[in-house]
Amino acid sequence: MDFQIKYITPDIKLSTYDDKLFKTETIFEYHMLVWFISGETKIIQADQAYIFKAGDIFLIPRNHLATIINYPKDGKPHKAVVMHLTTERLKLFYSTVDREQKSFCEEAKIYSFSKHPLLESCLASLIPYFDMKEAFPENIAHLKIIEAISILREIDQNIDSLLANFEEPGKIDLINFMEKNYMFNMPLERFGYLTGRSLSTFNRDFRKAFMVTPQRWLIQKRLELAYYHLTEKNKKPTDVYMEVGFEDLSHFSYAFKKQYGFAPSLI
Structure with a gap:
């Protein structure tokens, strides 16, 4: 199994997988913004399945179960840029912006932003930094994440109901x-x-x-x-x-x- 992850910061990584498939069942601690460079991924949630291919961009909400199966495709490895939108960064972001108060979103859906030019440009700009030998400046990483959040808010007027929800799971049925x-x-x-x-x-x-x-x-x-x-x-x-x-x-x-x-x- 050839599975490699390169981090330029704890919250930004490039994952590469070049075997038959890689499967995991997980719940993410943070929201994850993913841009596919190559390969294919199938994500299975309780009531829906998604298939993402090269060029697709999607956001996986935190605290929701999912089965994730990654495949190489067309002779190319499964390769993706992943950005963690941590609770700490989101709290800091929303403390500085004005927003309309809306009810929080409990829906466990995955948000798809297929080949959106603004998001693609933001995430593609990270690629050169993975080859740097020196440490990636934290202030630049912070700006890149802020840029991604700002673009998400521009694309989807309702995204605040997800990203600004900092509640932890309560006792449910x-x-x-x-x-x-x-x-x-x-x-x-x-x-x-x-x-x-x-x-x-x-x-x-x-x-x-x-x-x-x-x-x-x-x-x-x-x-x-x-x-x-x-x-x-x-x-x-x-x-x-x-x-x-x-x-x-x-x-x-x-x-x-x-x-x-x-x-x-x-x-």
Whole structure:
């Protein structure tokens, strides 16, 4: 696996991946602004999937679960410039600007700004700095991030409802959340955090709600989703196992056969 990340600051990086694919399930601590140089990425959220290609620019909101699968494409590596819009920088930015007070956005959507010239120019201007031997000046990095935020606000009049929302997840309905997000292979601590619970409270509330352990329920739900994709969508096991929350094909095949009595490849 050839996966490289170059940082010019802790908040600005260039990632390069030149293998068959790279998959991760994650929740981002900060909003992430991404510009694709080459390759392809599939991002799967609870109720929607996105495919991004070379030239696409998108913003991933913080504190939302996603499965991310990166692919090289057309003989070129998966390559992207990534900018973290940290809570600290956003608080500082919004303390200096006038804005209309709007209700905060809870929607877990990904914002797409495909090939927007202003954003592309801003992010492309960072490329030469990745080859510098000396340290990238922090004041310039700060200006670049401020430029990106300002462009986002110019493009989308409603972006403040996302970027200026500094609230942390509160206690929410556990059943509804888990029914929407069970396919994400995250530590139980993360599920607890996103539902506003400690790990011990999450386990207790989960057993009370579902009458089974989280681990057993998650495997069963993921296998049921896989069965649906295999039988109703005519997908192959190799196209399904990662999307439903399994780490490798052999473990998926073993668990599937144990539950249904036959291998997924026989469907």
